[in-house]
Amino acid sequence: MGVAVLLKQVPDTTAKISISGDRVDEASITKWSISPYDEYALENAIKLKESGFGDVVAITCGPSRSAKCLTEAAAVGADRLIHIISESPLDSIQVQSLLSAAVKESGCEVVMCGKQAADTNSGSTGPGLATTLGFSCVGGVTEVSIEGGNASATRLGPSGLEQVEVAVPCVFTFDKGDSELRRPNVRGIMMAKKKPVDVFSAEDLGVDVGDSMVEIKSHSSPPEKKPGQKFVGSDSIPEVVSKLREEANVI
């Protein structure tokens, strides 16, 4: 038993994204962090461990710099660290085949990840991985508890906020919840530095990733907006309302 938590390293959400040539300039990004929703997945996994569920296995797939998010996870309580080294951008199938091989290696039947990574903003990995592994999937959860082979989760689904039950094995994708994220203490940080990281290449995991079927052609900055019109006081509202109709054509 145990929980696998998938952590992706992304530019910190406060980082400025600049374009150099026709690619996002990674070298200009000074701070990299664990993708925000993944932190809620990690927090819940550690809570499960505290309730006696089993070890927390933190898994990341990415270039060497991403090892840092494993150490950060160890500092708050992750027991085993797995780094799948991959230097080039991967398409959804490639990411999912690598992560599913690592989950199998870990032996975990409960997987927790973010509902959406802060770089891709995709939300593909959780449901795709569950399908590849033959697991169930519950998305947009804020809290998961497990008893016996059954998990109970709070999710924001299409019909509202619900309490659902699902049998393990299952992938849970996390949304931001109410839970306070724990911060590492000094002892945790010291221990984490010594924690070994299991490093795997695709070959080590027996995965032939092949070529990416999604070719990144270019990155660009979002189009600049032309400066807006400013009005003072509620007397201007009739004019603004007519502009919304005549000029903007939106009402």
Next chain:
Amino acid sequence: MSVTVISESSNGALHPVTAQLVGAASSLGGSITVICPGGVGSSDAANIAGVTKVISVEGDCFESYDCVAWSKAISPLVEGDLVLSSSSAVGRDLASSIAASMGVPVVQDVTSLTEGFSATRPIFSGKAIEEVGISSPCAISLRANSFESAGDGGNAEVSSVNVSQDITVAVKQALAKASERIDVSEADIVISGGRGMGEPANFSHLEEVADILGAAVGASRAAVDTWGEIPHSMQVGQTGKTVTPNLYIAVGISGAIQHLAGMRSSKFILAINKDADAPIFGVADYGIVSTWEEALPVLKEHLSDLLSN
């Protein structure tokens, strides 16, 4: 070229974004099959111009939401090289799960698509735009309000398929029903309130404007975090929803970078804020420096005059 469109539903009816998916599919040429999960809206789907056929897929598994069960029921019915869904939470789930079961890649939240395929999508919460080349077969989810809707006047044949897929996710208890109001990520017009609204009860003024416009009501994170009455599902921004309506109205919202991340690609932005220096005015097409207490009653009056004529 044949395209399979997974229809989108909300509150038990076909969601208008489905016609946008068909519109995008039509621009690529070829036949278009629309699959309606749970049979919702299948006769309306058949009326969309350009649809070749509609498959209404029905079964017990559609009574509650279970992404993998739905995808297992739908995947065998997929025809052709391209699966299109909406980039709502359910649309993204289904696109990923169907793609994984077919062993093909998925690209989410696409805002433009040309033959072949070349697709653009916002990344890093809209701080950059990515253009990708993707070869079929593949699955693509499309952002609402980014593609022209197909018109009506179609007359496609509807066939029903019954599936006996087991469901693994059981709903034990509804904790809070989804709002009857239209969701911010689906609406053509969104009006959002921030901490400047003073107290949650004042959101009723936003709702009144929303009712006149057929708009959704959203909120800033400060509003969601400060007031329990404002649910996270209304939050617009980096850690909330990304919206691209035709018109976004921000009331009492300062315009922090994390809020802008969720709404700056709206077609038009109207901001009402009492502080002339609020950063929201930097992205607003129309900015009104005023308190909401003064502005909203006048706005309500003029909108209802205009729209009732």
